Amino acid sequence: xxxxxxxxxxxxxxxxxxxxxxxxxxxxxxxxxxxxxxxxxxxxxxxxxxxxxxxxxxxxxxxxxxxxxxxxxxxxxxxxxxxxxxxxxxxxxxxxxxxxxxxxxxxxxxxx
Amino acid sequence: xxxxxxxxxxxxxxxxxxxxxxxxxxxxxxxxxxxxxxxxxxxxxxxxxxxxxxxxxxxxxxxxxxxxxxxxxxxxxxxxxxxxxxxxxxxxxxxxxxxxxxxxxxxxxxx
Numbered sequence: 001x002x003x004x005x006x007x008x009x010x011x012x013x014x015x016x017x018x019x020x021x022x023x024x025x026x027x028x029x030x031x032x033x034x035x036x037x038x039x040x041x042x043x044x045x046x047x048x049x050x051x052x053x054x055x056x057x058x059x060x061x062x063x064x065x066x067x068x069x070x071x072x073x074x075x076x077x078x079x080x081x082x083x084x085x086x087x088x089x090x091x092x093x094x095x096x097x098x099x100x101x102x103x104x105x106x107x108x109x110x111x112x
Numbered sequence: 113x114x115x116x117x118x119x120x121x122x123x124x125x126x127x128x129x130x131x132x133x134x135x136x137x138x139x140x141x142x143x144x145x146x147x148x149x150x151x152x153x154x155x156x157x158x159x160x161x162x163x164x165x166x167x168x169x170x171x172x173x174x175x176x177x178x179x180x181x182x183x184x185x186x187x188x189x190x191x192x193x194x195x196x197x198x199x200x201x202x203x204x205x206x207x208x209x210x211x212x213x214x215x216x217x218x219x220x221x222x223x
Contacts, residue, residue, distance in 0.1 A: 004154070009152070032209065032210055034210050034211070036212075041216070041217070042216055042217070043116070043118075043202050043204070043214030043215050043216050043217050044155070044202070044212070044214050045214070046211045046212065046213075049209065049210065049211070089154060089155065091210065093210045099145075099157055099160065099170065100155075100157075100210055100212070102154035102155040102156075103154050104152060104153055104154045105154060
């Protein structure tokens with residue numbers, strides 16, 4: 001049973017526009033959420049995170065929104081750049097000693 | 113600034129062969145992890161370690177073994193390789209709060 005779901009496998013966006021990457025979860029015990037970015041032939045790198053006590057966290061062009069009642073989070077990238085083209089993984093954890101659960105990832109393509 | 117180093121980057125094994133994937137980190141992190149990523153799938157946890165001498169199974173441990181004799185090193189051993197172990201393997205260490213630092217991966221094919 002997949003506890004972290006990234007239902008759209010891919011997204012294509014024009015450079016300069018907003019990219020919105022969605023993630024849903026089923027485990028109500030999850031209290032910390034992270035996004036990782038992965039380029040081909042490289043390992044994932046941490047991008048941004050959010051605690052369940054917040055509903056928004058911003059870091060430059062990247063903002064993550066959390067809707068706990070809907071068990072949904074989204075990553076907004078504004079403005080999108082060609083260098084943002086990568087696979088984005090949503091991940092969640094439930095407490096300090098819990099291991100991360102990853103979604104399947106979504107491939108973002110930013111067209112010049 | 114090396115971070116997490118994995119070797120080899122690529123390997124082809126025959127069914128039944130064995131090999132060890134090496135992983136070293138220089139950030140003095142206690143927590144280390146091995147994941148595998150199959151095409152179109154997320155990262156599945158194979159084994160993890162919370163410190164030297166302590167290891168535990170993750171979600172998909174069958175066919176693998178690990179050891180953690182030092183803080184820096186966390187090798188993953190594949191015994192009797194099977195085609196189902198064809199995957200990309202990532203080692204990671206944790207800097208706290210779920211923030212993992214990943215190696216660049218090992219692409220393994222078992223034929």
